Amino acid sequence: MSNATSSVNLMSATAPMSFSEVCRQAAFQASDSMTDALVQQQAAEGATLRAAAAFVAYPLDVLKTQVQAGHPQYNRLLKLPNIVKDYRMNILKGYPGVGVNAFIMGGLMFGGYRFFDNFWQLNGVPDYWRPAVAGASIGMICGVVATPLEQVKTVMALQEAWLKEGKITQRIYPSVVQGALNAPAKLKFYAAMPLMIRTGLFDCQLFFYNSRLRDWLATSGSDISPSSRLAISTFGFMTAGLIGATVNYPFDLVKGRMMAEAYEASTGVKTPSTMIGTFRKVIADGGVAGLFRGLPTRSALHATVWCVVGIGREVCERVGVRDGARKRSAEQGHSKNLSA
Template identity: 25%
Template sequence: MLVKIEQKKPAQFNVLPKIINGGIAGIIGVTCVYPLDLVKTRLQNQHIGPNGERMYTSIADCFRKTIASEGFFGMYRGSAVNILLITPEKAIKLTANDYFRYQLATEEGVLSLPRAALAGGLAGLFQIVVTTPMELLKIQMQDAGRVASAARAEGREVTQLTAMGLTKQLLRERGILGLYKGVGATGVRDITFSVVYFPLMATINNKGPRKTDGSGEAVFYWSLMAGLLAGMTAAFLVTPLDVIKTRLQADAEKQFNGIADCVGKTLKNEGITAFFKGGLCRMMVVAPLFGIAQMFYFLGVGEKMLGIEQKKSV
């Protein structure tokens, strides 16, 4: 399958404005959806007790209990780390996809579906350098609130966990590699997600109405819709991979010895449905995150800041 993108691809690919666009897009997107992401993490990581008991029964119940025990700002636990690292993460992901699409397209601006998927996969591969430590710290900070609530309910003292304290602890105990716990599962999830997401988003985005400024870009609301639909689809398909990654990174009790062991024990103890825990919540997080991020990425703020004429991306 060949997709005609434009008459001729630009003679030059400007990396710097794309990095700026990606960073801005990531900050805005993650700020909007972070509370849902926290709920998703806690739902995925909760384990069913011997009598079927669980801390949270639904998305709404998790929201209610978190706000009741930790306050509104408890919904943003671990967000500082995520917002700080989302800038390079989104900059790498979105820019790398655009760059590889540019390099893999023909001079006539034609990109085959396999090459579009390859560009997305390479973008997913590159991002895990930042994504893995970001998600490890975020997940452990998010889950710390659940652990603290359970401890307080039992009358036990709880030490407040901070992102800096957690980082120092991981570096002290495991060195720099301690920040890359779960890198294999993160890579599998992110590469698979990107292989699905980017070609689908580009296909939908190319079908919509265009701006009147001569850039050839889709109007902002269509980019938002393309990101929403593609993000929703890709998020659902990789939910089992996200569950595995989340459990490995939040595994303070060292219950799992790698991806295969996590899959085996989860399947044995909780059944196949466990791999879709938090799936709806994940779709509710990823769809608006990528919709908002793609919309701001395509607004061309970086090009405007640097005084560069915005050209249509391949």
């Protein structure tokens, strides 16, 4: 994802700005940045590519859900052909939730990241670390916003196995829309905390690593061939995602466990759990290594997603998808003081 850090002209003041003044100025600067046609084009491009990549990788997402929930059969990466065979086309029923989340997160990331980048610059965070702090800030907000659809998607991923095994007699949610409209709030936000922390950690690292990669390419990559730059940017982007996904995986596992039990907990069949309680149970059952159960499946998922996104962005650049937006940006004068 693009760094898209707008150059901020700090207002000279004899006294420190209040919190509300900082927020107002950061919002104004973010809004100005988002009027750039190139930024708008890249926001739409990023959301579309993430949705497409999530579709390609969605069977892996369903398998990851089952692995984290502790299913005895769908319990490792090599079981992907089994779950695809057993679920058939039903494996894709929960995808609309992921697709919609991809577009929502795309908008929040591009606009929200700019706000927090400006906000933390106004609060004196150095340029080197600001991508990490801004990424963590918007990532935590994205985690809360993404929770309801992620929870519905999880129930839909699990209910096919529950039907097959006779645990339920009919689907709990026939569609994402029906689940999003009818699921109670205590179900939809049951695992909001671990998802919020997981997303915050992931975006903190992703923005930081990619900002360092872009800085290196800008200062030291002038002699690198276009094909080498493509490989470095694409696989560097993918590697950043894999590192972030590994570091935050314990929170992803706990999120998955809690979302797997959320339906029964919200209906009184099971005693509700807390994030800390779920961490303790995972460690008690499998030790610290238990916090990384299913990591290969999630790593394969993220490698697929970020490889598709990275290659897609490079293709968009090479075939001229951004040319019209770049021209409009230059005509508006944004290209002189904004980086998309």
